[in-house]
Amino acid sequence: MLRIKSIHTYYKKIRALSNVSLSVRENEVVALIGANGAGKSTLLNAISGLIPVSRGDIFFKNKKLNGLKPEEIVNLGISQVPEGRQIFQPMTVKENLELGAYVRFKKREKKEIAEDFDRIYQLFPILREREDQVSGTLSGGEQQMLAIGRALMARPRLLLLDEPSMGLAPKVVTTILKTIENLRRNGLTILLVEQNARAALKVADRGYVIETGRIMLEGDSEDLLVDNDVRRSYLGKDYEKFYE
């Protein structure tokens, strides 16, 4: 569904992504793991059209995304849940969700949008409870659910999740992960970017490891979980076991 071929992106004069190729098949959950600053968010922003690609191509269902405006890319079916949630704090939960469906109002899909509200509330019952609450007052986990719900209101085919577990308590992370699994079971395709490598690989089918803008490793997530380089760098394995 998504095919990225050999892309370079720059942050001023620095090459932030170097020759990155990555793919996500329909109905897959793919994890992109790496340290802070490795280029994970940069990649999602490049897919969404928020930053330009200076070399290489991005294809979504065989259509080239290079040069398209972000809103055109959303229209094609890609929705991003940004790092740090970035919900519209002064607005209510309901208003946030409505805004998520913005492009669809233009298409006069009012009936479908109402159905989607139901679906989102089924997925995240707590949001129905807090429908009229100002979203800035929600807890971290609730805000994350709202951010995901908002992205889902655009009825995307591909969901880009940027660090959904960031700043959340472990119990909440588990809930979010369960949600991701649920979404996949309902036919969604997900590209998940995470610093919490273990959590990401547990829920993903495949993974890519990125270091300083370069893809170092790819494979099935169960293989990456037992890969020694991944364990040392990202899974916080006890160093004593290796060095003694």
Added chain:
Amino acid sequence: MNDQPLEKIRKISWKELEQLKLERFQSTLNRVYQNVPFYHDRFKEFQLDPGDFASLEDIRYLPFTTRKDLSDNYPYGMFAVPLRDILRIHTSVGSGENPAVVGYTNRDLANWKEIVGRCLLASEVSPNDIIQVVFDYGLANWGRDFKDGTELIEASIIPMSHLPSEKQLLVMRDYRTSVLVTTPSLALHLIYTLSFLEFDAEDLALKKCLLLGEQFDEDTRMRIEKGLGVKVWGAYGLSEVPGPGIAFECRERCGFHASEDHFLFEIVDPETGEPLPQGEFGELVITTITTKAFPIIRFRTGDRARILNDSCPCGLSLRRLEFLPERTDEVIVIRGVKVHPVQIASTIRKKLNGSNPAYVVFVSRDKYLEMIELWISVDDSLFSDKIKSLEMISETIKKELQDILGIGVRVKLVEPPTLEPYREKLGKIIDKDDSS
């Protein structure tokens, strides 16, 4: 029945495979650049950066890796992971002064199981089959790989052993072996041996035979099919890459499907190193794209082959290789084991404390089995009036070569005039059947 090794690749579309190859190629370049000093230096030397390789075709700008490079970096110079990540280490009977030492991480071992398992599944092996592996000691690594691959696809394995041919046949008969994995020359040798025993091929439960290690023509295939009452499949492998079954015949048996999800295959002109147009025969060059411990970039195999681009009736999207018998290098293949003149030269030098007598190496055949026959000229540097010390010389050289190569060697000390007819071919390996 675990048929995943073959099924997962059967379903893949050409576009998906190309993307997969590109991703794995690029991440391999990033890893070797970072972890293997030999490759890092090469990149720098050619002023290249892994980021420059935007497509698979760009691989042509990378330098080759030869057997000599592997030998020069003995023992662990080409490993891309720390030693503690290596689960298995084996020596490849390399073709240089030093052998090539190869390692596997846990992931590599799993990959090899899959590669070999796929090769077996393509030969229609099922969990009902009992596989017996018969190789010379020099291919012991392949014996281990076949044990692993067999276990993955849930068939039964009688692992490689050092039994003589008669005993192998007895095991085959009594244990009801249904699949024989061996080299063409060993298969012929077994047929020959069988003719002296009290039972014949009909008493065996053999149904299939998988041949590797040497090329064979359709004539040989038919002889083995007739002689053992089996259907014969072939597979291709290398000891350095390392391992058997990286290309294999399917039920159509019209070419060797290459496991392109694990390796990149190129055909280049052996003289210039330039890539050849599609369909032309040239030297096969292999790059690993899933190997972690011992990745190799553009390894010159010395085998002559071409890539067939048309689709195979069996439906697999993996392209096929077609081989020619002649090699492009000085390596000789004897019972599946690769022998390079350099190994023989350095052994003689070592055992004779630096003297450099003239010698010729023959490949002779005895009951279909190839042997190395080394004729060394006893010149003044070697001459001794003690017969015992001369005998010692030939014994130690013979023992050392057999240990290194894992195949039978005969050493003969001769008077200088005997080598006169071969003065053009001193130090080289000659096929006795060819020499006049």
